[in-house]
Each structure stands twice: as structure tokens, then as C-alpha cells.
Amino acid sequence: MEIFNKQESNVKSYCNSFPVVFTSAKGCWLTTDSGERYIDFLAGAGSLNYGHNNPVLKKALVDYISNDGITHGLDMFTQAKAAFLTALRNHIFAPRNLDYKVQFTGPTGTNAVEAAMKLARKVTGRTNIVTFTNGFHGCTMGALTATGNQHHRGGAGTPLFGTSRIPYEGYADIDGLALFETMLNDNSSGLDKPAAVLLETLQGEGGLNVASNEWLQKLSKICKAHGILLIVDDIQAGCGRTGTFFSFEPSGINPDIVTLSKSIGGYGLPMALVLLKPELDKWLPGEHNGTFRGNNHAFVTATKAIEQYWQNDDFEGHIADRSQQVSKTIDRSLKQLSSLFVRAKGRGMMQGIECKSGDIASAISRRCFEKGMIIETAGPDDEVVKFFCPLTISESELEQGLHIFEKAAQEVANELTRKAS
Known part of the structure; x- marks a missing residue:
């Protein structure tokens, strides 16, 4: 550990909770330098939906590298890029009746959000962007203005502006959309007409808050009525995490712009996209660019992931x-350990359980780690234990992880009972 403690910045975070040195990984398992195995319920914060070193994706990548395929191509045309765009069009867009142009941004999700916000402002000529309580969209300056978490916002070191925030569905029992619509129709509300509304249909870092189909449909209707672009940030909730490729599919809405990253690369390789309706493609050549927007290795594994799954x-x-397997465990825990838990959160394989405090959630996460599982917390006070394993996990492997969680939760409950007595 000495090299990490001496040389790495204090900004590191996950390793503080999981202080071991990992050397290899396969599927949903991580192995340390001492040979200990941990089941992974973190999955690269959603970057490893298809698991660690997925053999099908690995073979495609190794074959491509062995044949001296293009590694770095800026935004030049390559066979790898053509194959990815073709797979995306044929297997993702066409079956869902979606018509999007594809913008390759820098390789991180926050860069895709930056580009989406810039494009919305460019197209509409307006500057304000409406975002939501508990939203998380990244830590670069533009995306950070749209992020609600004060811990991240505090790292900016400068005032953040350019967005207006309204309550997400279920926030403090406030009807945020009624408020939004009223303010849009009131010339004295003080709300500058926005270029766009930016949201997660299922808020990841914000605590696994789910927007209902009806709420999303109403928001889409408001945006259309007022000429406001609708941007869905599907960076964490996309690529199958909620059960469908895009998280918004069950609602039937058709966002103007969608941002993707994390698992779109398939193998955990950096890649980010902005999907935009063709009429919005008002960019000038090179107006938003990035040296690593052409990660051809990610194109290869992304293509294979789409074709395979x-x-x-x-x-x-x-x-x-x-998902049903996870839901049953959460429901059982809510009934058996009501002293710890409040309610179920999330949808699909983006579920969690809200604890009565962040301390309880953290204690459960620590106990899970001691028992051989990596699992994190989410929410304003880190009060939600977040089940986020690879989507490819088997029934028996998932059962192992859920059993560890239940044992850890029971031990925390017993410890609290002893302290109380």
C-alpha cells in the first residue's frame, strides 16, 4: 500500500472503502494479490455491465490488436467505427424506431454531458438549462452546474451558474412538474426559458430515485409545448442496466438528445456518445472535439457487445x-429487518435498499467487504445500499452475493441491538 499512500492524490475514494490490491478479474469476481476473491456488486460504477474480461468481447479485442488494427484515429474514418455505427443503427436504433446522429466526444460521460448542454444552447439560442434535485451528471464545470450533490459542487472552487433546478418526482412531496409548467407560463416567475431539460430517468448517485412513466410523459409534453429540448442522461442507467437498452424505453418518450458512456464500450474501455436528432446537428466541424474521441478498441468491443447481447x-x-431475484431479497430484508431499512429503491439491475441512516448503510457495506463482496452506497447521505453487479451474472453467483448482504445486514442489526441494550 505504501506506493499508493505516498504517491496518489487524496482525491482517491473507492480504494478507501476497499483497501486491497486487485490483480485479476473474471465475470463478477475480483482477485487480490494475496489470492482472495471478492464478488463484484459495483461493476465499475456501471461500466462493466457485461462483466470483467468477458470472453467474447476479449477475443474480438485481442484479434483486432493482433491484426494491428487502428488504436487511435481522432475522428478519422476506420473500419472499427463503421462496424460500430452499423451495429448501433441495425440492432439498437432501428428496432426501437429511433433516428439519431452519433457524436463521439471525449471518452468520459461528463464530456458527453458538456457537449449535449453546449449543443442545446447553440441550437436554441437560449442559455438556461433545467436540471433536477439529486441529479448527477459529472464533475467537469458545465456538467457540475447540473449536478446536485454539494460534495461534488464544493470542489468547483468557483460559483456555478447556467442552470435552474426543480424538484424530481417524489422530492419532498412537491409536484415539480406542476411548478415548472406554472413558472414557464408566468412572465414574472423569474425562470429564464430554458434551452433544455436534462435528467436521469433513474437517478444513480442521487439514491436510485425512479421517474414514473407518467411523469416522464408529462415532462416530455411540457418540453414539446414550449420548444424545450429534452436531454436524457443514460450514462449509468443505459445499456440494459434498468432492463431495456435505454432506460426511457418503457415510458415511450423520444428524447431529443441522449448521452451514453460507461458500458457502451462493452469491455470497460473509455467511450462516450451524444445521440442527437438529425435536425439538431448544427455543429461546425471540430467545434466540440477531443483527442481521444476515436477509441477504436472500444468500437470493437462495443460492436461485439451489441451483436452478442x-x-x-x-x-x-x-x-x-x-432483477426479480434482487427484488425478492430486498422485500424479504424489508420485512425481516425493519429496524434497519426504509424502502426499496430503483428498477431492473439498478436496485437498492434505503437504510434509516448513512451510518447503517456504510456499516453493511463494510461487513459485506469483510465477507468477500464489493458493494457501495448512494444517496444524499449515502443511505442506500446499491446492488450493481454485472448484468451477465449467473443465478447462483447472484445468490451468493445476496446471501452475503443478508448476513451482513443481520450482523449489523444484532450489533445495534446489543448497543441499545
């Missing part, structure tokens, strides 16, 4: 089965 409904069925 999204040509039919089988993978969605697998996700649905595993």
Missing part, C-alpha cells in the same frame, strides 16, 4: 430474471 430479447429476459 442485443440482437434478440434473450438478454432482456435474463436481466428480468436476475
